[in-house]
Amino acid sequence: MASPTQQLINWNAPPPDDSGLYVPILSPKARGSVTATIVSEHMIGVNTHFSRNRTEPCIGIDNGCEACKKGQSTRWKGYLGAWHGGFGRYVLAEITAAAARDVGGLLTDPNKSLRGMEIHLCRVGVKPNAPVKCEIRPGRMKSDQVPSAFDERAALCRIWERRKEDAPLVGDDVEEIPT
Numbered sequence: 796m797a798s799p800t801q802q803l804i805n806w807n808a809p810p811p812d813d814s815g816l817y818v819p820i821l822s823p824k825a826r827g828s829v830t831a832t833i834v835s836e837h838m839i840g841v842n843t844h845f846s847r848n849r850t851e852p853c854i855g856i857d858n859g860c861e862a863c864k865k866g867q868s869t870r871w872k873g874y875l876g877a878w879h880g881g882f883g884r885y886v887l888a889e890i891t892a893a894a895a896r897d898v899g900g901l902l903t904d905p906n907k908s909l910r911g912m913e914i915h916l917c918r919v920g921v922k923p924n925a926p927v928k929c930e931i932r933p934g935r936m937k938s939d940q941v942p943s944a945f946d947e948r949a950a951l952c953r954i955w956e957r958r959k960e961d962a963p964l965v966g967d968d969v970e971e972i973p974t
């Protein structure tokens with residue numbers, strides 16, 4: 796005789812697809828650095844607002860962006876999908892405008908794939924919000940070992956939507972592993 800619990804469980808649940816995959820933002824600690832292998836072909840760039848201690852995407856004043864209506868300035872952020880071998884998981888590497896300018900055309904060249912290269916993020920300074928420098932280095936993984944790319948836009952929207960619902964979210968960002 797099956798127990799009541801056993802009768803209630805759906806034993807034929809299909810495995811979920813990976814569209815709900817939660818991908819954290821890769822963020823170095825103060826004076827720390829993180830390195831990950833890029834899985835995206837190209838960087839994506841987004842205008843965001845920083846309000847209530849979190850990043851929100853700008854949807855444009857014509858679409859009713861609340862932050863724009865309040866006159867808040869936008870901050871550009873670049874994102875690359877990457878694989879962090881130490882964590883054994885996907886991450887989103889976030890790049891500031893200043894860091895992207897330092898790297899130069901490599902990040903924005905539509906004819907240059909970044910996939911398989913390494914991104915090295917280093918926080919210069921002791922404050923947790925000190926500037927983050929970015930370097931793109933040759934990859935160490937063989938090309939057939941680089942994990943497949945994922946949908947960075949969907950992953951970012953999940954972060955932003957989730958933060959909207961139950962902000963502030965603590966412990967959201969990946970802690971760095973010394974490299």
Ligand SMILES: [Zn+2]
Binds near residue numbers: 863
């Ligand atoms: Zn806006």
